[in-house]
Amino acid sequence: MKISVIITLKKDVLDPQGKVIHQTLDGMGFNDVKEVRQGKYFEIDTKETNNDKAKAKVEEMCKKLLANLVIENYKIIDPK
Amino acid sequence: MKSSVITFPGSNCDRDMDVALKKFGFKNKMVWHADAELPKSDLVVLPGGFSYGDYLRCGSMASKSKIMQSVINFANSGGMVMGICNGFQILVETGLVPGVLLRNKYLEFICKNVFVKINDKKNKYFKNVDNDVLELHIAHNEGNYFCTDDQLKEIKDNNQIAINYCDENGKIEDQFNPNGSLKNIAGIFNKEKNVLGMMPHPERMIDTSLSGEDGSLFFKNLINNLK
Numbered sequence: 001m002k003i004s005v006i007i008t009l010k011k012d013v014l015d016p017q018g019k020v021i022h023q024t025l026d027g028m029g030f031n032d033v034k035e036v037r038q039g040k041y042f043e044i045d046t047k048e049t050n051n052d053k054a055k056a057k058v059e060e061m062c063k064k065l066l067a068n069l070v071i072e073n074y075k076i077i078d079p080k
Numbered sequence: 081m082k083s084s085v086i087t088f089p090g091s092n093c094d095r096d097m098d099v100a101l102k103k104f105g106f107k108n109k110m111v112w113h114a115d116a117e118l119p120k121s122d123l124v125v126l127p128g129g130f131s132y133g134d135y136l137r138c139g140s141m142a143s144k145s146k147i148m149q150s151v152i153n154f155a156n157s158g159g160m161v162m163g164i165c166n167g168f169q170i171l172v173e174t175g176l177v178p179g180v181l182l183r184n185k186y187l188e189f190i191c192k193n194v195f196v197k198i199n200d201k202k203n204k205y206f207k208n209v210d211n212d213v214l215e216l217h218i219a220h221n222e223g224n225y226f227c228t229d230d231q232l233k234e235i236k237d238n239n240q241i242a243i244n245y246c247d248e249n250g251k252i253e254d255q256f257n258p259n260g261s262l263k264n265i266a267g268i269f270n271k272e273k274n275v276l277g278m279m280p281h282p283e284r285m286i287d288t289s290l291s292g293e294d295g296s297l298f299f300k301n302l303i304n305n306l307k
Contacts (some may be wrong), residue, residue: 012173013226014260016187065144068230069138070180 008039009021093128100283104299118150126167139169168277179227185260196243203273216280225261242267
C-alpha cells in the first residue's frame, strides 16, 4: 500500500526558499502570486495491508523522523 | 581527561576536533556512529560536517544512529556533550537542546570569522574564560536558530543562551547577525548546562599562524573546568 505524506512549514516559520521562488515567479510575469511556501512530499510503500494500521505507522514515522514538529506540520493522504 | 569524538558518515571536522582536543591535553578516542557503546568519557563531541549528506533535515538521520542512544543516555545522566555546527544540528534533532536550525536567512553558505559574546559563565564550558567576546569561525548553510515563543521564554528564564553573535566589542545587534538567528543566538545549552550546541568552530582557532587563538582559550579552559 502506498501512503503519501506532505510536510509543510508552520505558518510563522520563515521560508527563504519560498520567498526566492515567489520573487522569481514574479520576475517571470506571474504577478498575481501572493505567497509561495515550499514543502516536502513522501511516498511510502508499505507491506501493511490494513489502511488504518498503515496510516498509524506512517503517522509515527512523521512524528519521529519525517517532520520536525517545532517548525513543520504533516498531512497524511488517504491511500486510494 | 578522556574525550570521544563521534564520526558519522559525512562528518568532516572530526579529525580537526581530535587534533584540538589532544593539543590541550584530552586523551581522545574516535567513535564510529554504528558502535553501540560509548567509551568512558568526560566529554563527548559531535563534530561538524554534513552527516548523511544533510538529507531530509540537517542532523536528522545522524540523530537516530546507533551510538546516539548511548550519547543521549550519557547526556541525561549529566555527561558533558558538545555539538559543533552539524553536531549542533544533530543535538536539536535529538531534542537534547531546544529549537531548530533553519536555512540561513539570505540562502547563502557563510564561511567567515565572527565574534560571539559569552552570555553565561556559570557552566563548565565557559567558567573562568577571561574574555567576554571570542573570535571564532563559522561555516554553515543552516545556522539560522529558531524556536517557538514558549521555548524562547523557557530558554531565557533558565539562562540557556550560551553565546550570541556580536561585534568585536560585544555589541549584540541585527547587523552582526550573519544568518538570521533568533536573538543572534549562536549557541545554546540544555537546562542543566551539561549539553552545549553551537554553530562556531573553536577547533579552527587554535593556532596563531593559521587563524587565531580564541579557540585555544576555550579548550584550555574547558579541560581545566573538567579536572
